[in-house]
Amino acid sequence: MSERLAAAFRQFATRECPDDPLYVALCLLVADQPALAAGLSAAPPEQRRPNLWLAAVQDRxxxxxxxxxxxxxxxxxxGGRAPDPALAATVADFVANEGAALDDMMRTRSTQTNEIGRCAVLYLMLLELARRFPGRPLALLDVGTSAGLNLGVDTYRYDYGGAMAAAPAAPGVPVIACDPVGLLPLPLGGTFTLAHRLGIDPSPVxxxxxxxxxxxxxxxxxxxxxRARRFDDAVALARTHRWPVRREADCTAALEPWVDSLPDGVLPVVFNSWVLAYFSADALRHHVDTLTGLVARRGVAWLSAEAPGVGVSAPGRPPLTPGSSAWTLVSRHADGVRTECVAWSHPHGRHLEWRAPR
Known part of the structure; x- marks a missing residue:
């Protein structure tokens, strides 16, 4: 366990949080002293990840x-102190004094980062779907929704390198900056109507x-x-709008009943982002099979934003930078079902490369 734990923390430092000096230092510290995070062994297998320990420490x-x-x-x-040689002893003292509280959190909590930065890419995806399926309002189902903040995708304001989109500027409206890279233009023209929205999660917040x-x-x-200020603004908006979030022990089983509940004429859009890695291998296969079946039979549009190799992958997609998100769209058209990589992005939506030609 200690060797696997050390490797996981070392990889997390280099691939997942290289922009945060403190988290890099903490991960490398645990990689050298795995006993600091021994409580992770009591977490459910799918949650034994460095970010659970990091979140438990910060929450405490x-x-x-x-x-x-x-x-x-x-x-x-x-705080403003940079990582220094005293950090190791300070962490050891904290774990020694707060270990019981940390262990309890790791047994009972799960990492549920509700990152609205990804909405900068989701917003473009919904514009693209409205362009491809003209005249159809959209119904959005966010799988693994956490607190449902992605459901406010049309209430946030986006800055794509100076090109502003979505909600008008106003106090309390989060502004999400996303730098476009690559040669293809972003699909900023047009609008979409989000007629229905719902978030589902086994443990909603x-x-x-x-x-x-x-x-x-x-x-x-x-x-x-x-990012923290955006989060606080999004929480305030969610409390005002009360977007619907529902507990579903089995999110896969909830998919078709949700489609059945929609009125005729809407386009069902199922969305997941950095969620599928927490599925067991069998559950993931079942989820992918169920969704691809719903695309073919019911015309669902499935939008999946996950790490490379997780879930569904577009044929012929070039390798991604480790830690990037591949935004894959599976949708039904007159010529059959298409699976395509529509965009690449930073895991938190800080930059994106649009890959779908107009």
């Missing part, structure tokens, strides 16, 4: 109000539960204060 610091010296390293708690929202905040990287 937030709960303590920054009273432990470790908080000095966390910009999210007002109650947006009105302050402790649950604190856990989501703890799942954010501590150095990215702009």
């Amino acid at each position: 610091l937030l709960e303590l109000g920054g009273s432990h010296p470790l908080a000095a390293y966390y910009p999210s708690l007002g 109650d947006i009105h539960d302050e402790r649950a929202v604190r856990w989501l905040r703890a799942c954010l990287w501590p150095h990215d204060r702009a």
